[in-house]
Amino acid sequence: MNNYKALVIGGSAGSFQVIVYILSHLPKDFPMPIFLSLHRLKHVRTGFIEALSIKSNIKIVEPNDNELPKKGVAYLAPANYHMLINLDKRISLSISKQVNHSRPSIDLSFQTAAEAYKDKMVGLILSGANKDGAKGLQKVYDYKGYTLIQDPKDAQISTMPNAVLSLFKPDKILDYKALSEFINQLK
Amino acid sequence: MEVCDFKIIEIKKISQLFEDLLGINLSDFTYVNLKIKLQQFCKESQINSFDLFLKKIRENEIFRKDLLENVFFDSYELFRDPAVWRALKEIVVEAKHKTNYRVFFPSCYQGSELVSFLILRDELSLIKNIEVVYSSSIDILNKVKEGFVADKRKQDLNLSNYKRIAGKDLTKEYFVKQQNRLLPISSLFENTKYYNFDERKASFFKSINLVIYRNKLINYNQSIKTILINNLLKNLKTKGYFVMGIKESLPKGVENNNLESFDEKENIYIKKT
Numbered sequence: 001m002n003n004y005k006a007l008v009i010g011g012s013a014g015s016f017q018v019i020v021y022i023l024s025h026l027p028k029d030f031p032m033p034i035f036l037s038l039h040r041l042k043h044v045r046t047g048f049i050e051a052l053s054i055k056s057n058i059k060i061v062e063p064n065d066n067e068l069p070k071k072g073v074a075y076l077a078p079a080n081y082h083m084l085i086n087l088d089k090r091i092s093l094s095i096s097k098q099v100n101h102s103r104p105s106i107d108l109s110f111q112t113a114a115e116a117y118k119d120k121m122v123g124l125i126l127s128g129a130n131k132d133g134a135k136g137l138q139k140v141y142d143y144k145g146y147t148l149i150q151d152p153k154d155a156q157i158s159t160m161p162n163a164v165l166s167l168f169k170p171d172k173i174l175d176y177k178a179l180s181e182f183i184n185q186l187k
Numbered sequence: 188m189e190v191c192d193f194k195i196i197e198i199k200k201i202s203q204l205f206e207d208l209l210g211i212n213l214s215d216f217t218y219v220n221l222k223i224k225l226q227q228f229c230k231e232s233q234i235n236s237f238d239l240f241l242k243k244i245r246e247n248e249i250f251r252k253d254l255l256e257n258v259f260f261d262s263y264e265l266f267r268d269p270a271v272w273r274a275l276k277e278i279v280v281e282a283k284h285k286t287n288y289r290v291f292f293p294s295c296y297q298g299s300e301l302v303s304f305l306i307l308r309d310e311l312s313l314i315k316n317i318e319v320v321y322s323s324s325i326d327i328l329n330k331v332k333e334g335f336v337a338d339k340r341k342q343d344l345n346l347s348n349y350k351r352i353a354g355k356d357l358t359k360e361y362f363v364k365q366q367n368r369l370l371p372i373s374s375l376f377e378n379t380k381y382y383n384f385d386e387r388k389a390s391f392f393k394s395i396n397l398v399i400y401r402n403k404l405i406n407y408n409q410s411i412k413t414i415l416i417n418n419l420l421k422n423l424k425t426k427g428y429f430v431m432g433i434k435e436s437l438p439k440g441v442e443n444n445n446l447e448s449f450d451e452k453e454n455i456y457i458k459k460t
Contacts (some may be wrong), residue, residue: 009226037254043269044349045433065405078434080267084219092219093405093434097227097262111192112219174311 002187004146005120006032006069006085008113010106010136012039012128014156016051018176019126023056023074025180030058031187035083035091037109039102039128042080049076065093066149077104084112100132110136119144122186124179125170126150128160138167148172150179191229197237198222202234204244208251211325213258215411221258229256234338256296257324257381261402263299265306271401271453276307278455279397282316290397292321293386293419298371300399305375306349306361314377318396322382363447395423402432413440420445420458429456 011019015038040048052074060074063083068090069075075091077083082094082104092112099105110133111124123140125133127150129171141147147170153157154175164170174182198221202213213221232250234240243250251276266272277390282288292301301321308317362369398419404412423429429446431437431454437446449457 023367043351045268045270062434064434065432066436066438067243081434082223084223086219093263094220094223095263095402095405095432096220096224099227103262108223112223168248 003120004032004122004186006035006113006117007122007183007186008035008037008110008140009124009126010037010110010128010133010160011126012102012106012130012132012157012160014127014129015150017156018150018175018179020055020178021176022183023052023058023060025184027184028057028072030072032071032090034058034084035069035109035113036060036074036076037104037106037133038077039106039132040077040079042103043086045079048079051155052076063091063093065091067091077109082108085116086112087116088122089116092182096170100130102130102132105136106133107136111139114140114143114145117143117145121145122148122183124148124183125161125164126151127155127157129157130159131163133160134163135169137164137170141168141170146171148174148179148182151175191226191234193222193225193229193237198225200241201202201225201244204241205255208245209255211255215407216258217406217408220406224258225254228254255325259294259296259323261297261406263402264348265299266301266303267350267401268308268453269348269351271430271433272303272307274450274453274455275304275397275399275430276311279308279313279317280311282313282396285316285396287318289318289395290317290399291395291419291422292399293415294400294403295321295323296325300401302361302371302375304399305371307381309361309375317378319379320382321379322384322386324383324385324387334368334459335429358435386418387411393422393424395427397430398423399430401430402435404435404438405432409438413439416441423458425458425460427458429458430454431456 049062050061054116058072058074060076061076063075080103082096084092084094086092099107108185113121121140123137123145125137149161149164151160151168155161205211205213213239229240275436278347295301342380361375363372428449433454446456447459449455
């Protein structure tokens with residue numbers, strides 16, 4: 001799995017343990033930035049990043065606006081902001097309207113990353129209780145990026161991966177352990 | 188591809204149309220920010236072709252105005268980031284012992300931040316002590332006064348934020364219900380002034396004690412950010428405060444040797460000289 005420049009992961013209810021598992025099994029020199037667009041409580045600014053960092057093998061940060069992403073760093077969408085990727089690959093934050101009742105919106109992260117990275121990105125949808133992210137991942141697919149979903153049978157809440165399946169057939173459907181193994185092979 | 192998934196060339200055409208029709212330059216916005224706002228508006232308006240979108244901008248004044256407001260509009264809520272408002276409360280009590288204390292809200296396209304401060308000012312009994320000035324480069328005064336304080340479709344005021352900072356719910360004191368909407372009471376707007384001008388060019392007024400400019404710059408390109416901030420700083424008094432969004436940083440080219448961090452976590456700066 002060669003030549004990818006970014007991994008974008010979207011998740012909501014039931015995705016926390018999977019994210020922790022993936023982050024704790026990553027190589028320390030993971031060769032691309034990871035963007036984590038995860039639904040979270042909008043008024044709670046602290047605690048989430050600390051909880052994710054406990055077992056993570058790579059640094060996790062909440063980006064400031066206009067930050068240039070680095071390889072081997074995970075960027076967690078800040079509470080109550082959309083996390084977008086500009087065409088110059090810089091992170092752009094937004095407080096525009098909620099999308100799918102969500103801010104951060106997974107759809108917007110995927111959609112803007114797909115336009116910036118085109119076929120050089122990997123998109124992954126995990127467990128979640130609404131449809132946010134499905135259309136965005138389809139955009140990744142349209143731009144010929146690589147698309148992954150957590151197997152609905154493996155997901156705590158299958159609405160989100162099933163929403164993807166209702167739109168198109170992603171490149172791979174894997175359980176959380178296989179997802180982690182797959183991600184670790186990305187170059 | 189969806190109709191509303193505009194390409195770069197289409198966004199340039201829309202920007203050019205606004206420049207030609209209204210002299211408003213949308214190229215100050217970052218590409219992704221402008222794109223998602225145009226896209227959201229296009230979807231909500233159920234437009235089914237790009238040509239129709241252009242035609243409506245060109246020919247329908249109400250549509251054009253509505254679109255423009257949506258581009259400038261951000262979905263704030265009252266007392267967003269309660270910790271910031273707690274910090275501001277501590278700062279503005281200094282107005283009790285000062286004369287001509289002035290607080291400025293630039294780029295005020297909807298009133299959530301402004302109304303939050305007006306409530307805070309009232310709570311501290313500082314209406315007479317603090318003059319509040321707000322401005323925008325498109326004329327939106329009536330929207331703000333009429334209570335355009337949140338998403339006009341959903342009106343998500345998020346009143347729970349207020350409870351977080353004040354520990355009580357004073358909604359009934361500061362809002363009146365009108366046609367299923369909560370509007371801020373008019374007395375909150377005492378000792379306030381509104382200006383409609385281009386903040387990139389105006390030298391407006393000196394002697395501001397506090398500038399509240401949160402989450403505005405995230406919409407804009409780097410070059411215009413620097414111009415806007417430098418212009419604001421010129422008008423800020425020595426020892427005056429400058430408040431940015433908690434995820435914003437000062438762009439390169441800003442005379443930041445003149446600023447020092449006052450509250451790093453809440454992104455509040457103080458002007459040194």
